[in-house]
Amino acid sequence: MRWVRFTTQGRTSYGSLDGTTVREISGAPWGTHEPTGKTYALNDVTLDVPVIPPTFYAAGINYAAHIREMAEKRGVQPVFPEKADIGYRANNALIAHDRDVVIPKDATEKINYEGELVVVIGKQAKHLSKADAMSCIFGYTIGNDVSERTWQRGDRTFWRGKNADTFKPMGPWIDTDVNLDAMQTIVRVNGREDLRFKTNDVIFDIPTYIEAMTRYLTLYPGDVIWMGTDGTSPDLRHGDVVEVELTGLGVLRNRFVRAT
Amino acid sequence: MRWVRFTTQGRTSYGSLDGTTVREISGAPWGTHEPTGKTYALNDVTLDVPVIPPTFYAAGINYAAHIREMAEKRGVQPVFPEKADIGYRANNALIAHDRDVVIPKDATEKINYEGELVVVIGKQAKHLSKADAMSCIFGYTIGNDVSERTWQRGDRTFWRGKNADTFKPMGPWIDTDVNLDAMQTIVRVNGREDLRFKTNDVIFDIPTYIEAMTRYLTLYPGDVIWMGTDGTSPDLRHGDVVEVELTGLGVLRNRFVRAT
Numbered sequence: 081m082r083w084v085r086f087t088t089q090g091r092t093s094y095g096s097l098d099g100t101t102v103r104e105i106s107g108a109p110w111g112t113h114e115p116t117g118k119t120y121a122l123n124d125v126t127l128d129v130p131v132i133p134p135t136f137y138a139a140g141i142n143y144a145a146h147i148r149e150m151a152e153k154r155g156v157q158p159v160f161p162e163k164a165d166i167g168y169r170a171n172n173a174l175i176a177h178d179r180d181v182v183i184p185k186d187a188t189e190k191i192n193y194e195g196e197l198v199v200v201i202g203k204q205a206k207h208l209s210k211a212d213a214m215s216c217i218f219g220y221t222i223g224n225d226v227s228e229r230t231w232q233r234g235d236r237t238f239w240r241g242k243n244a245d246t247f248k249p250m251g252p253w254i255d256t257d258v259n260l261d262a263m264q265t266i267v268r269v270n271g272r273e274d275l276r277f278k279t280n281d282v283i284f285d286i287p288t289y290i291e292a293m294t295r296y297l298t299l300y301p302g303d304v305i306w307m308g309t310d311g312t313s314p315d316l317r318h319g320d321v322v323e324v325e326l327t328g329l330g331v332l333r334n335r336f337v338r339a340t
Numbered sequence: 341m342r343w344v345r346f347t348t349q350g351r352t353s354y355g356s357l358d359g360t361t362v363r364e365i366s367g368a369p370w371g372t373h374e375p376t377g378k379t380y381a382l383n384d385v386t387l388d389v390p391v392i393p394p395t396f397y398a399a400g401i402n403y404a405a406h407i408r409e410m411a412e413k414r415g416v417q418p419v420f421p422e423k424a425d426i427g428y429r430a431n432n433a434l435i436a437h438d439r440d441v442v443i444p445k446d447a448t449e450k451i452n453y454e455g456e457l458v459v460v461i462g463k464q465a466k467h468l469s470k471a472d473a474m475s476c477i478f479g480y481t482i483g484n485d486v487s488e489r490t491w492q493r494g495d496r497t498f499w500r501g502k503n504a505d506t507f508k509p510m511g512p513w514i515d516t517d518v519n520l521d522a523m524q525t526i527v528r529v530n531g532r533e534d535l536r537f538k539t540n541d542v543i544f545d546i547p548t549y550i551e552a553m554t555r556y557l558t559l560y561p562g563d564v565i566w567m568g569t570d571g572t573s574p575d576l577r578h579g580d581v582v583e584v585e586l587t588g589l590g591v592l593r594n595r596f597v598r599a600t
Contacts (some may be wrong), residue, residue: 132394135430140497165496168428170395172557206505229377236425237400240556245466296444296500297432 082253082330083109083219086125097122097253109254110202110218110301119239128223129174130254131200133304136174138168138196138225138288142282142308149312154233164284164292169225169306170243175334183318183338184244187228191336192313194225195267196322197279199253199286201303206294213290218298222332223306223325224249241261249334252306260286266325269314279308279326285328341514342590343369343479346385354394357382358503363545369514370462370478370561389434390481391460393564396434398456398485399549400427401427402542402568409572414493424552429485429566430503435594437512443578443598444504447488450574451596454485454528455584457539459546461563466554472552476559477478479516482592483566484584509594510564518589520546526585529574537570539586 082097093116094109095102100122108131109115141147141161151158175181183191202218225242226249232241242248263279284292289305316322316340325331342357353376354369355362360382367373368391394562401407401421413414443451461477485502486509492501502508524537544552549565576582578598587593 134392135432161496163495166497167497168430168497170428170557172395172560172563235423236421239426239428239553244556245558293499296504297430298505300432303432339437 081256083130083256084122084125084253085128085130086120087128088120088125091145092128095120106138110303113124127178127252129176129250130252130274131302131304132171132174133302134300135303137166137293137304138167138169138172138306139164139284139308140158140159142284143277143310144283145277146308146310151310161283163220164289166289166293166305168250170239172245173243175246175249177249177332177334179249179334181224181226181249181334181336182246182247183228183336184240185339187338188230189315189317190229191316192227192229193267193269193316193322194309194313195226195275195325196223196225196309197251197263197307197326198223199264199305199307201299201305204291204301205295205299208290208294210287210291213287213294216290217286218301219254220258220326220329221250221254221304222252222324222326222330224322224332224334225309227308241316249332251332252330255329258326262328266327267313268323268325269316270321274314275311281310282307341516342518342522343390344382344385344513345388345390345540346380347388348380348385351529355380361526368562374420386437387436387512388420389436389510390512391562391564392431392434393562394560395413396429396431396564397553397562397563398429399424399544399568400429402544403537403570405537406568406570406572410462410581413572424549426549426553426565430499430507432505433503433508435506437509437592437594439509439594440506441486441509441594441596442489442506443596444500445599448490449490449575449577451528451576452487452489453527453582453584454487454569454573455525455535456482456483456485456569457520457523457525457567457586459565459567460563461559461565464561465550465559466557468543468554470547470551473547473554476550478561479514479545480518480589481510481514481564482512482584482586484582484592484594485566485569491577509592511592515589518586522585522588526571527573528583529576531580534574535571541570542567552591565578
């Protein structure tokens with residue numbers, strides 16, 4: 081089942097997506113809710129970011145080829161993570177499907193995409209074992225962890241390198257039924273396939289992360305965990321359109337424009 | 341004026357604090373709101389964290405003595421930040437005044453307090469100059485940036501070293517009228533003064549941070565910026581009670597207990 085968060089006539093709601101029909105509900109899909117009886121055509125509503133997370137988690141480095149290729153670009157030895165230490169991103173940076181990523185005017189040319197699987201939490205959870213870890217998940221969506229590599233490396237934190245406004249496209253919807261083992265991540269730039277990898281070919285899988293995280297922290301409904309990316313991106317330019325497809329789940333598309 | 345967020349009879353609201361009388365309002369103090377007419381005695385309500393921020397910012401290192409003393413403890417040269425690169429903390433870790441900080445059972449002995457001034461944003465803001473920076477601030481509260489130093493240094497991120505559940509006490513209220521230039525930060529452990537410094541004796545002041553941040557990101561009402569701490573903490577033990585006082589603003593008190 082697919083769930084969208086959308087705005088129409090100045091009001092933001094959740095709805096289930098049945099083909100191209102949006103069936104509005106009261107509340108959030110992971111909480112108490114009921115159909116309002118209102119339906120809309122998908123084309124007639126504005127899609128919003130599918131959730132504003134209470135806490136925005138990100139695995140960061142979690143794929144071997146990404147680590148090797150990034151190290152090669154920098155002329156250093158690759159360093160693989162030894163354990164599932166989760167990181168963070170910031171809500172100010174979130175934008176929806178089809179909205180523009182705005183590159184700050186003083187950013188360097190090193191603007192990269194990172195196509196990622198996003199886990200959406202549906203139940204409050206602490207002290208989950210790997211065996212039980214998937215029980216707290218509501219569904220999945222798609223993220224693009226846009227990065228300005230010069231700032232990412234030169235600043236003390238990832239604040240503008242990863243979290244400048246518009247740097248975190250997420251959407252278009254949350255899908256509760258996906259086949260993670262069969263899923264491929266495909267990234268297209270201006271319609272041409274640029275990267276493809278097995279989505280689940282991670283260093284630390286979802287149960288490993290959730291077990292490690294919930295040993296020390298409580299996950300809450302609406303929290304998201306971005307699972308990292310493989311491979312590397314070309315430097316993106318003004319006007320480039322990036323599509324991140326997770327097969328069976330959907331396509332997240334955003335145009336990149338440089339601020340003037 | 342002081343504002344509290346409180347729960348009574350299972351309902352959470354904001355209210356203004358007039359002596360020890362809480363006057364409930366509808367909505368949030370920085371948004372549209374009106375008095376509900378209900379009043380409570382401060383002792384009869386449960387104080388909550390004064391705001392759940394959309395984004396939880398933290399300056400991290402922002403005082404010279406803290407940097408020098410932390411470097412000395414580690415036997416390394418102090419490194420002072422060259423610019424106002426903001427960092428982040430996580431909402432899961434927030435607890436209110438008078439709630440217990442629970443030290444995870446596998447944490448080392450190196451549990452430290454960090455008493456901090458917290459800026460609470462009241463207006464959406466981007467591209468503010470230093471001269472205009474203070475215009476987006478609603479008020480101020482107190483934070484204790486509890487840290488497990490072994491994890492802080494050994495992990496790839498600050499996830500459990502800084503953001504384990506209960507590691508971010510904040511409160512007890514938001515004060516809109518404070519004298520930052522006269523303010524002192526005083527930390528007491530079990531009633532005995534352990535640390536005192538001028539709150540505003542920072543490396544990068546509030547306008548410098550807000551100008552730098554809003555060049556790349558939008559601040560939203562309810563966002564918080566924790567301004568960092570000076571000095572160093574002793575290693576805290578089971579049963580220790582830590583009070584962070586910001587003179588003229590209030591006292592944030594929390595007991596530390598070790599999970600069994």
